[in-house]
Amino acid sequence: xxxxxxxxxxxxxHLDESSMEFDMVGIDASIANAFRRILLAEVPTMAxxxxxxxxxxxxxxxxxxxxxxxxxxxxxDPRLFEFKNAGQESAEDDGSEIDTIQLQLKIKCxxxxxxxxxxxxxxxxxxxxxxxSRDLKWIPLGNQADVFADFSIRPVHDDILIAQLRPGxxxxxxxxxxxxxxxxxxxxxxxxxxxxxxxxxITLLEVVEGEKxxxxxxxxxxxxxxxxxxxxxxxxxVVNSRLDTCSREVLRHVDLKNLVKLGRVRDHFIFTVESxxxxxxxxxxxxxxxxxxxxxxxxxxxxxxxxME
Amino acid sequence: MAGEMEKKPKLEMVQAxxxxxxxxxxxxxxxxxxxxxxxxxMIMKNPDVEFCGYTITHPSESKxxxxxxTRGGVPAVESLRKGLNDLHDVGQHVLNTFQARVGEFKQRExxxxx
Numbered sequence: 001x002x003x004x005x006x007x008x009x010x011x012x013x014h015l016d017e018s019s020m021e022f023d024m025v026g027i028d029a030s031i032a033n034a035f036r037r038i039l040l041a042e043v044p045t046m047a048x049x050x051x052x053x054x055x056x057x058x059x060x061x062x063x064x065x066x067x068x069x070x071x072x073x074x075x076x077d078p079r080l081f082e083f084k085n086a087g088q089e090s091a092e093d094d095g096s097e098i099d100t101i102q103l104q105l106k107i108k109c110x111x112x113x114x115x116x117x118x119x120x121x122x123x124x125x126x127x128x129x130x131x132x133s134r135d136l137k138w139i140p141l142g143n144q145a146d147v148f149a150d151f152s153i154r155p156v157h158d159d160i161l162i163a164q165l166r167p168g169x170x171x172x173x174x175x176x177x178x179x180x181x182x183x184x185x186x187x188x189x190x191x192x193x194x195x196x197x198x199x200x201x202i203t204l205l206e207v208v209e210g211e212k213x214x215x216x217x218x219x220x221x222x223x224x225x226x227x228x229x230x231x232x233x234x235x236x237x238v239v240n241s242r243l244d245t246c247s248r249e250v251l252r253h254v255d256l257k258n259l260v261k262l263g264r265v266r267d268h269f270i271f272t273v274e275s276x277x278x279x280x281x282x283x284x285x286x287x288x289x290x291x292x293x294x295x296x297x298x299x300x301x302x303x304x305x306x307x308m309e
Numbered sequence: 310m311a312g313e314m315e316k317k318p319k320l321e322m323v324q325a326x327x328x329x330x331x332x333x334x335x336x337x338x339x340x341x342x343x344x345x346x347x348x349x350x351m352i353m354k355n356p357d358v359e360f361c362g363y364t365i366t367h368p369s370e371s372k373x374x375x376x377x378x379t380r381g382g383v384p385a386v387e388s389l390r391k392g393l394n395d396l397h398d399v400g401q402h403v404l405n406t407f408q409a410r411v412g413e414f415k416q417r418e419x420x421x422x423x
Contacts, residue, residue, distance in 0.1 A: 001395065010406050012414040022410075030346040031399065037343040121337040282411045285405065295344050296393045297318075299337070302320045303390060 014182055019274040020054040020281040023199075025267060032196055032269045038288040039194035041182040043082070045278050046076045046101060048175045048187075055172035060163045065173075068163075071107075072133050073156040073276045074177055075283045076101055078190075079287075080147070084178045097142030101153055104137050109165035129165050134158035136175075156277035190272040199268040200244045207237040212256065219250040242270070252277040319367035322386075335375040341365065345373045347382035351399070357383045 007026035007172045014021040024032060036262045038287035051066040058065070084099045109128045122129055133155040139147070162170065162261065208216050213236035217225045227234040273281045321336040337344070352361045360378035372412040377385040 001398065005402055008402065010403075010410045012410050015411070015414055015418075022407075027403070030350040031396075031403075033345040034343045038419040042343070044381065046400070068318075069363070133345065147325075154320065219371055235416075285407060289400050289404045289407065291343075292347070293397050294406070295340075296348075296400070299320060300390065300393050303393075 013270075017275075019272070020164070020271065021272050022285075023108060024196075024269045024271060025222060027267060027269065029266075029298075030268075033290060034208050034270075034289050035285070036194055036271075038291050039191050039273060039284060040189055042291050043190050043284060043287045044078045044079060044179050044181050045188050045190045046078050046102070046177045048072065048074065048181055049180065050176040051180045052174040054174070055170055057169045058163050058171060059169070065171075069173070070173060072136070072160055072162075072183070073278055074101065074103075074153065075156045075278055076148075076153045076177070079177045080180050083180075093241070094259075096181050097144050099178060100141065101144075102139040102141055103153075103175040103177065104139050105131070105135055105162075105171055105173040106137075107131055107135050107165070108170035109167055119278075126165075129159060131159065131163045131165060131171060133160035133162060135162075139174075150286060176282055177228060190278050191281075192276050194271070194273045196269045196271045198264040198266070199270060200241045200246050201263045201265050202238045202241045202244065203225075203263070204236065204238060204259060205261055208252040208256075208259055209233045210260075212236075214249065214272055216254065216256055216260070219253065219256065221245050221247075224270055261265075281306050314408060331379040331382060331385055332386060333377055334374055335389065336378070337375055338372045338420050340373050345375065346367060348375070348392055348396055351395045352388055353396070355391060356390055361388075 004026065007023050011023040011025070012020070013023065033234075047068045051069055053062050056062055056065060060068075072268055081101075082099045098270060107128050109126055112125055112127050115124045136155055138153045144153075149302055165171070180188040202220070209230075210233055213227050213234050216236050217227060221244050222238055223226070225236050225239065226239040229235075246262070248262060250260050250262070273284060275281045278289070319338050321338075324335045325338060326330075341367070345365070349361055349363050357379050358377060359380040360376065363373050363375045365373050374415055375389075377388050379385055379388055
Protein backbone atom coordinates (compact mmCIF):
# COMPACT_ATOMS: atom_id res chain seq x y z
CA UNK A 1 0.00 0.00 0.00
CA UNK A 2 2.80 2.39 0.87
CA UNK A 3 4.60 1.28 -2.24
CA UNK A 4 1.53 2.20 -4.22
CA UNK A 5 1.28 5.59 -2.61
CA UNK A 6 4.90 6.29 -3.35
CA UNK A 7 4.76 5.30 -7.00
CA UNK A 8 1.35 6.66 -7.87
CA UNK A 9 1.04 10.00 -9.57
CA UNK A 10 -1.42 11.93 -11.71
CA UNK A 11 -0.44 14.53 -14.29
CA UNK A 12 -3.02 16.73 -15.92
CA UNK A 13 -2.18 17.52 -19.50
CA HIS A 14 -5.23 19.43 -20.65
CA LEU A 15 -8.37 20.64 -18.92
CA ASP A 16 -11.19 22.80 -20.15
CA GLU A 17 -14.95 22.89 -19.77
CA SER A 18 -15.78 20.06 -22.07
CA SER A 19 -12.84 17.68 -22.09
CA MET A 20 -9.75 16.74 -20.18
CA GLU A 21 -6.69 14.59 -20.68
CA PHE A 22 -4.69 13.31 -17.76
CA ASP A 23 -2.16 10.60 -16.96
CA MET A 24 -2.41 8.05 -14.19
CA VAL A 25 0.87 6.34 -13.44
CA GLY A 26 1.46 3.46 -11.08
CA ILE A 27 -2.01 1.98 -10.96
CA ASP A 28 -3.21 -1.40 -12.13
CA ALA A 29 -5.26 -1.96 -15.27
CA SER A 30 -8.22 -3.39 -13.36
CA ILE A 31 -8.71 -0.23 -11.32
CA ALA A 32 -8.14 2.09 -14.30
CA ASN A 33 -10.73 0.09 -16.20
CA ALA A 34 -13.11 0.30 -13.26
CA PHE A 35 -12.88 4.10 -13.40
CA ARG A 36 -13.54 4.09 -17.12
CA ARG A 37 -16.55 1.80 -16.75
CA ILE A 38 -17.95 3.92 -13.94
CA LEU A 39 -17.52 7.14 -15.95
CA LEU A 40 -19.51 5.63 -18.78
CA ALA A 41 -22.22 3.82 -16.88
CA GLU A 42 -22.56 4.67 -13.20
CA VAL A 43 -22.19 8.41 -12.71
CA PRO A 44 -25.78 9.69 -12.41
CA THR A 45 -27.27 12.54 -14.45
CA MET A 46 -30.70 14.01 -15.13
CA ALA A 47 -32.52 13.23 -18.37
CA UNK A 48 -36.07 13.25 -19.66
CA UNK A 49 -37.80 10.04 -18.66
CA UNK A 50 -41.56 10.54 -18.87
CA UNK A 51 -43.06 12.38 -21.81
CA UNK A 52 -46.74 13.36 -21.59
CA UNK A 53 -47.91 14.17 -25.10
CA UNK A 54 -51.10 16.23 -25.02
CA UNK A 55 -51.00 17.13 -28.69
CA UNK A 56 -48.66 16.06 -31.47
CA UNK A 57 -49.84 16.75 -35.00
CA UNK A 58 -46.35 16.80 -36.49
CA UNK A 59 -44.96 14.28 -38.91
CA UNK A 60 -42.67 12.83 -36.23
CA UNK A 61 -44.21 9.84 -34.46
CA UNK A 62 -44.89 10.06 -30.73
CA UNK A 63 -42.37 7.45 -29.74
CA UNK A 64 -39.64 8.82 -32.00
CA UNK A 65 -40.21 12.27 -30.56
CA UNK A 66 -40.11 10.91 -27.02
CA UNK A 67 -36.89 9.07 -27.79
CA UNK A 68 -35.28 12.22 -29.17
CA UNK A 69 -36.35 14.27 -26.16
CA UNK A 70 -34.79 11.70 -23.83
CA UNK A 71 -31.42 12.03 -25.47
CA UNK A 72 -31.17 15.80 -24.99
CA UNK A 73 -28.61 16.59 -22.24
CA UNK A 74 -30.19 18.69 -19.47
CA UNK A 75 -27.93 21.09 -17.62
CA UNK A 76 -28.96 20.34 -14.06
CA ASP A 77 -26.52 19.31 -11.35
CA PRO A 78 -27.50 15.71 -10.52
CA ARG A 79 -25.90 15.95 -7.09
CA LEU A 80 -28.70 18.27 -5.98
CA PHE A 81 -31.35 15.68 -6.78
CA GLU A 82 -32.28 12.28 -5.43
CA PHE A 83 -33.08 9.05 -7.16
CA LYS A 84 -36.75 8.46 -7.69
CA ASN A 85 -38.10 5.69 -5.50
CA ALA A 86 -38.55 2.66 -7.71
CA GLY A 87 -41.49 1.50 -5.60
CA GLN A 88 -44.34 3.67 -6.72
CA GLU A 89 -45.47 3.30 -10.29
CA SER A 90 -48.76 5.19 -10.02
CA ALA A 91 -50.03 6.66 -13.25
CA GLU A 92 -49.80 10.38 -12.57
CA ASP A 93 -47.11 10.22 -9.91
CA ASP A 94 -46.20 13.88 -10.13
CA GLY A 95 -42.70 13.67 -8.81
CA SER A 96 -41.75 15.86 -5.94
CA GLU A 97 -39.38 18.76 -6.22
CA ILE A 98 -36.47 16.73 -4.88
CA ASP A 99 -36.36 14.15 -7.62
CA THR A 100 -38.08 15.51 -10.73
CA ILE A 101 -37.60 18.38 -13.13
CA GLN A 102 -40.56 19.42 -15.22
CA LEU A 103 -40.10 20.84 -18.71
CA GLN A 104 -42.66 21.96 -21.23
CA LEU A 105 -42.63 22.23 -25.00
CA LYS A 106 -45.53 24.13 -26.54
CA ILE A 107 -45.10 25.30 -30.08
CA LYS A 108 -47.31 25.86 -33.10
CA CYS A 109 -46.22 26.47 -36.65
CA UNK A 110 -48.02 29.12 -38.67
CA UNK A 111 -47.73 30.69 -42.09
CA UNK A 112 -45.90 33.96 -42.38
CA UNK A 113 -48.26 36.57 -43.83
CA UNK A 114 -45.39 38.90 -44.77
CA UNK A 115 -43.68 36.44 -47.08
CA UNK A 116 -43.34 37.32 -50.75
CA UNK A 117 -45.32 35.36 -53.32
CA UNK A 118 -42.48 33.62 -55.14
CA UNK A 119 -40.23 32.63 -52.27
CA UNK A 120 -39.74 28.97 -51.55
CA UNK A 121 -37.44 29.34 -48.55
CA UNK A 122 -39.10 27.73 -45.50
CA UNK A 123 -37.39 30.22 -43.22
CA UNK A 124 -39.38 32.99 -44.87
CA UNK A 125 -42.62 31.22 -45.51
CA UNK A 126 -43.29 29.74 -42.07
CA UNK A 127 -42.93 30.75 -38.44
CA UNK A 128 -41.68 28.21 -35.86
CA UNK A 129 -41.20 25.52 -38.44
CA UNK A 130 -38.05 24.17 -36.73
CA UNK A 131 -38.35 23.04 -33.13
CA UNK A 132 -35.05 23.49 -31.33
CA SER A 133 -34.03 22.54 -27.81
CA ARG A 134 -34.11 26.21 -26.84
CA ASP A 135 -37.91 25.98 -27.06
CA LEU A 136 -37.95 23.69 -24.00
CA LYS A 137 -39.17 25.70 -21.01
CA TRP A 138 -38.53 24.83 -17.41
CA ILE A 139 -41.54 24.74 -15.07
CA PRO A 140 -40.23 24.97 -11.50
CA LEU A 141 -41.84 22.61 -8.99
CA GLY A 142 -42.18 23.49 -5.34
CA ASN A 143 -39.12 25.28 -4.04
CA GLN A 144 -37.03 24.71 -7.16
CA ALA A 145 -37.51 28.34 -8.17
CA ASP A 146 -35.64 29.43 -5.05
CA VAL A 147 -32.99 26.71 -5.08
CA PHE A 148 -32.11 27.32 -8.71
CA ALA A 149 -32.56 31.06 -8.70
CA ASP A 150 -29.07 31.73 -10.06
CA PHE A 151 -29.32 29.66 -13.18
CA SER A 152 -32.35 28.19 -14.81
CA ILE A 153 -32.52 24.57 -15.81
CA ARG A 154 -32.29 24.19 -19.53
CA PRO A 155 -30.73 21.91 -22.13
CA VAL A 156 -26.96 22.10 -22.45
CA HIS A 157 -27.12 23.08 -26.12
CA ASP A 158 -29.70 25.48 -27.57
CA ASP A 159 -29.57 24.38 -31.14
CA ILE A 160 -30.49 20.72 -31.11
CA LEU A 161 -33.16 20.19 -33.75
CA ILE A 162 -36.01 18.15 -32.28
CA ALA A 163 -38.65 18.22 -35.02
CA GLN A 164 -39.77 20.11 -38.09
CA LEU A 165 -43.29 21.47 -38.47
CA ARG A 166 -45.50 22.92 -41.17
CA PRO A 167 -48.43 25.36 -40.79
CA GLY A 168 -51.23 23.94 -38.68
CA UNK A 169 -49.04 21.39 -36.87
CA UNK A 170 -48.34 21.81 -33.21
CA UNK A 171 -46.63 20.18 -30.25
CA UNK A 172 -47.91 20.32 -26.69
CA UNK A 173 -45.71 18.18 -24.47
CA UNK A 174 -44.86 18.01 -20.77
CA UNK A 175 -41.72 16.16 -19.71
CA UNK A 176 -40.48 14.84 -16.41
CA UNK A 177 -36.73 14.44 -15.92
CA UNK A 178 -35.38 12.06 -13.35
CA UNK A 179 -31.97 11.00 -12.11
CA UNK A 180 -30.56 7.82 -13.59
CA UNK A 181 -27.37 6.03 -14.52
CA UNK A 182 -25.96 4.99 -17.88
CA UNK A 183 -26.37 1.33 -17.03
CA UNK A 184 -30.12 1.79 -17.18
CA UNK A 185 -30.21 3.82 -20.41
CA UNK A 186 -27.42 5.44 -22.40
CA UNK A 187 -29.16 8.82 -22.24
CA UNK A 188 -28.02 9.07 -18.61
CA UNK A 189 -24.33 8.76 -19.49
CA UNK A 190 -22.54 12.01 -18.53
CA UNK A 191 -19.63 11.59 -20.95
CA UNK A 192 -19.51 11.82 -24.68
CA UNK A 193 -16.84 9.23 -24.25
CA UNK A 194 -14.23 8.24 -21.70
CA UNK A 195 -11.26 6.20 -22.80
CA UNK A 196 -7.70 5.43 -21.90
CA UNK A 197 -4.66 4.23 -23.74
CA UNK A 198 -1.32 2.98 -22.51
CA UNK A 199 1.81 5.01 -23.07
CA UNK A 200 3.71 3.55 -26.04
CA UNK A 201 7.31 2.52 -25.44
CA ILE A 202 9.77 2.61 -28.32
CA THR A 203 13.25 1.24 -27.75
CA LEU A 204 15.99 1.40 -30.32
CA LEU A 205 18.00 -1.80 -30.08
CA GLU A 206 20.89 -0.47 -32.14
CA VAL A 207 22.26 2.88 -33.13
CA VAL A 208 20.51 4.06 -36.27
CA GLU A 209 22.22 6.67 -38.34
CA GLY A 210 22.23 8.36 -41.72
CA GLU A 211 19.57 7.52 -44.25
CA LYS A 212 18.10 4.76 -42.15
CA UNK A 213 17.54 7.32 -39.41
CA UNK A 214 15.58 9.49 -41.82
CA UNK A 215 13.46 6.55 -42.87
CA UNK A 216 12.89 5.60 -39.24
CA UNK A 217 11.77 9.11 -38.47
CA UNK A 218 9.13 8.96 -41.19
CA UNK A 219 7.81 5.61 -39.97
CA UNK A 220 6.55 7.15 -36.76
CA UNK A 221 4.19 10.06 -36.15
CA UNK A 222 5.73 13.48 -36.29
CA UNK A 223 7.65 14.47 -33.21
CA UNK A 224 8.29 10.99 -31.90
CA UNK A 225 11.78 10.56 -33.32
CA UNK A 226 14.31 13.32 -33.73
CA UNK A 227 17.60 13.31 -35.55
CA UNK A 228 20.54 14.72 -33.68
CA UNK A 229 23.96 15.47 -34.99
CA UNK A 230 26.64 13.23 -33.52
CA UNK A 231 30.08 13.71 -34.96
CA UNK A 232 28.65 14.81 -38.27
CA UNK A 233 26.23 11.92 -38.72
CA UNK A 234 22.53 12.08 -38.05
CA UNK A 235 21.52 9.70 -35.29
CA UNK A 236 17.93 8.84 -34.42
CA UNK A 237 16.69 9.33 -30.89
CA VAL A 238 13.27 8.74 -29.36
CA VAL A 239 12.11 12.12 -28.10
CA ASN A 240 8.42 11.84 -27.24
CA SER A 241 6.83 8.44 -27.52
CA ARG A 242 3.51 9.80 -26.21
CA LEU A 243 2.71 11.30 -29.60
CA ASP A 244 2.93 7.99 -31.38
CA THR A 245 -0.26 6.52 -32.76
CA CYS A 246 1.25 3.00 -32.85
CA SER A 247 0.68 2.29 -36.51
CA ARG A 248 3.64 -0.14 -36.52
CA GLU A 249 4.68 1.15 -39.92
CA VAL A 250 8.28 0.43 -39.00
CA LEU A 251 7.64 -3.33 -39.01
CA ARG A 252 6.78 -3.20 -42.70
CA HIS A 253 10.34 -2.30 -43.60
CA VAL A 254 12.63 -5.34 -43.66
CA ASP A 255 15.77 -3.42 -42.81
CA LEU A 256 14.25 -1.49 -39.92
CA LYS A 257 12.06 -3.97 -38.13
CA ASN A 258 14.83 -5.64 -36.18
CA LEU A 259 16.27 -2.38 -34.90
CA VAL A 260 13.19 -1.30 -32.96
CA LYS A 261 11.21 -2.82 -30.14
CA LEU A 262 7.61 -1.60 -29.79
CA GLY A 263 5.70 -2.02 -26.59
CA ARG A 264 3.60 -0.33 -23.94
CA VAL A 265 4.35 0.87 -20.45
CA ARG A 266 2.09 -1.40 -18.40
CA ASP A 267 1.01 1.01 -15.70
CA HIS A 268 0.92 4.40 -17.41
CA PHE A 269 -2.62 5.25 -18.51
CA ILE A 270 -3.49 8.29 -20.62
CA PHE A 271 -7.14 9.05 -19.90
CA THR A 272 -9.29 11.19 -22.18
CA VAL A 273 -12.67 12.27 -20.79
CA GLU A 274 -15.11 14.26 -22.91
CA SER A 275 -18.14 15.56 -21.08
CA UNK A 276 -21.57 16.18 -22.64
CA UNK A 277 -21.64 19.49 -20.80
CA UNK A 278 -23.75 18.60 -17.78
CA UNK A 279 -20.80 18.49 -15.41
CA UNK A 280 -17.22 19.61 -16.00
CA UNK A 281 -14.87 16.67 -16.68
CA UNK A 282 -12.81 17.02 -13.51
CA UNK A 283 -16.01 16.85 -11.44
CA UNK A 284 -17.00 13.74 -13.38
CA UNK A 285 -13.74 11.95 -12.53
CA UNK A 286 -14.14 12.94 -8.88
CA UNK A 287 -17.67 11.56 -8.89
CA UNK A 288 -16.53 8.33 -10.52
CA UNK A 289 -13.90 7.73 -7.84
CA UNK A 290 -16.50 8.43 -5.18
CA UNK A 291 -18.90 5.95 -6.76
CA UNK A 292 -16.24 3.23 -6.55
CA UNK A 293 -15.57 4.08 -2.91
CA UNK A 294 -19.25 4.03 -2.06
CA UNK A 295 -19.61 0.58 -3.64
CA UNK A 296 -16.88 -0.74 -1.33
CA UNK A 297 -18.48 1.00 1.62
CA UNK A 298 -21.85 -0.51 0.83
CA UNK A 299 -20.48 -4.05 0.83
CA UNK A 300 -18.59 -3.40 4.05
CA UNK A 301 -21.81 -2.23 5.67
CA UNK A 302 -23.65 -5.28 4.36
CA UNK A 303 -21.03 -7.52 5.87
CA UNK A 304 -21.15 -5.83 9.26
CA UNK A 305 -24.96 -6.04 9.29
CA UNK A 306 -24.93 -9.74 8.46
CA UNK A 307 -22.30 -10.41 11.09
CA MET A 308 -24.32 -8.75 13.81
CA GLU A 309 -27.44 -10.78 13.10
CA MET B 310 -24.76 -17.39 7.52
CA ALA B 311 -27.24 -16.31 4.87
CA GLY B 312 -28.07 -13.09 3.14
CA GLU B 313 -30.28 -10.42 4.68
CA MET B 314 -34.03 -10.82 4.83
CA GLU B 315 -34.73 -7.36 3.40
CA LYS B 316 -36.30 -6.71 0.03
CA LYS B 317 -33.30 -8.04 -1.86
CA PRO B 318 -30.07 -9.38 -0.42
CA LYS B 319 -27.10 -7.69 -1.95
CA LEU B 320 -24.46 -10.06 -0.72
CA GLU B 321 -24.91 -13.74 -0.03
CA MET B 322 -22.53 -16.41 1.08
CA VAL B 323 -22.50 -19.97 -0.15
CA GLN B 324 -20.26 -22.25 1.81
CA ALA B 325 -19.56 -25.46 -0.04
CA UNK B 326 -17.08 -27.12 2.34
CA UNK B 327 -18.35 -28.35 5.68
CA UNK B 328 -16.69 -26.47 8.46
CA UNK B 329 -13.90 -24.82 6.54
CA UNK B 330 -14.29 -21.08 6.83
CA UNK B 331 -11.43 -20.47 4.47
CA UNK B 332 -13.25 -21.38 1.26
CA UNK B 333 -16.35 -19.36 0.57
CA UNK B 334 -18.24 -18.27 -2.52
CA UNK B 335 -19.92 -14.89 -2.24
CA UNK B 336 -22.81 -13.96 -4.52
CA UNK B 337 -22.93 -10.23 -5.15
CA UNK B 338 -26.03 -8.81 -6.79
CA UNK B 339 -26.11 -5.86 -9.21
CA UNK B 340 -22.37 -5.98 -9.77
CA UNK B 341 -20.19 -6.68 -12.78
CA UNK B 342 -16.58 -6.48 -13.89
CA UNK B 343 -16.28 -2.93 -12.56
CA UNK B 344 -16.14 -4.05 -8.96
CA UNK B 345 -15.34 -7.70 -9.60
CA UNK B 346 -12.01 -7.28 -11.34
CA UNK B 347 -10.71 -4.47 -9.14
CA UNK B 348 -11.72 -6.28 -5.95
CA UNK B 349 -10.09 -9.49 -7.20
CA UNK B 350 -6.87 -7.58 -7.80
CA MET B 351 -6.85 -6.10 -4.29
CA ILE B 352 -7.59 -9.42 -2.64
CA MET B 353 -4.89 -11.25 -4.57
CA LYS B 354 -2.34 -8.86 -3.08
CA ASN B 355 -3.08 -10.39 0.31
CA PRO B 356 -0.50 -13.11 1.05
CA ASP B 357 -3.04 -15.15 3.04
CA VAL B 358 -5.21 -15.71 0.02
CA GLU B 359 -4.49 -18.84 -1.95
CA PHE B 360 -7.15 -18.44 -4.62
CA CYS B 361 -9.37 -15.58 -5.65
CA GLY B 362 -11.57 -15.35 -8.71
CA TYR B 363 -14.94 -14.18 -9.92
CA THR B 364 -17.36 -15.21 -12.65
CA ILE B 365 -20.44 -13.72 -14.16
CA THR B 366 -22.68 -16.74 -14.29
CA HIS B 367 -24.84 -15.42 -17.11
CA PRO B 368 -24.60 -12.08 -18.90
CA SER B 369 -28.33 -11.50 -18.62
CA GLU B 370 -28.23 -11.63 -14.83
CA SER B 371 -26.32 -8.89 -13.13
CA LYS B 372 -24.68 -10.88 -10.36
CA UNK B 373 -21.19 -12.25 -9.80
CA UNK B 374 -19.90 -15.31 -7.99
CA UNK B 375 -16.81 -14.31 -6.07
CA UNK B 376 -14.72 -17.15 -4.63
CA UNK B 377 -12.00 -16.79 -2.03
CA UNK B 378 -9.85 -19.59 -0.67
CA THR B 379 -7.41 -18.78 2.09
CA ARG B 380 -4.54 -20.69 3.58
CA GLY B 381 -3.73 -20.98 7.24
CA GLY B 382 -7.27 -21.03 8.56
CA VAL B 383 -7.94 -17.35 8.00
CA PRO B 384 -11.70 -16.86 7.49
CA ALA B 385 -12.51 -15.82 3.95
CA VAL B 386 -14.81 -13.10 5.24
CA GLU B 387 -11.81 -11.36 6.73
CA SER B 388 -9.96 -11.39 3.42
CA LEU B 389 -12.98 -9.92 1.70
CA ARG B 390 -13.26 -7.24 4.32
CA LYS B 391 -9.57 -6.40 4.01
CA GLY B 392 -9.82 -6.30 0.21
CA LEU B 393 -12.78 -3.93 0.36
CA ASN B 394 -10.99 -1.67 2.81
CA ASP B 395 -7.86 -1.63 0.69
CA LEU B 396 -9.83 -0.76 -2.43
CA HIS B 397 -11.55 2.00 -0.50
CA ASP B 398 -8.19 3.39 0.60
CA VAL B 399 -6.83 3.24 -2.93
CA GLY B 400 -9.86 5.19 -4.10
CA GLN B 401 -9.35 7.75 -1.36
CA HIS B 402 -5.70 8.24 -2.26
CA VAL B 403 -6.49 8.57 -5.97
CA LEU B 404 -9.20 11.10 -5.15
CA ASN B 405 -6.91 13.21 -2.97
CA THR B 406 -4.10 13.16 -5.52
CA PHE B 407 -6.45 14.01 -8.36
CA GLN B 408 -8.08 16.90 -6.57
CA ALA B 409 -4.71 18.31 -5.53
CA ARG B 410 -3.45 18.16 -9.11
CA VAL B 411 -6.59 19.74 -10.52
CA GLY B 412 -6.25 22.54 -7.98
CA GLU B 413 -2.62 23.11 -9.00
CA PHE B 414 -3.47 23.04 -12.69
CA LYS B 415 -6.23 25.59 -12.26
CA GLN B 416 -3.94 27.84 -10.25
CA ARG B 417 -1.32 27.63 -12.94
CA GLU B 418 -3.95 28.53 -15.50
CA UNK B 419 -4.95 31.62 -13.55
CA UNK B 420 -1.42 32.81 -12.91
CA UNK B 421 -0.38 33.73 -16.48
CA UNK B 422 -3.51 35.82 -16.72
CA UNK B 423 -2.73 37.86 -13.65
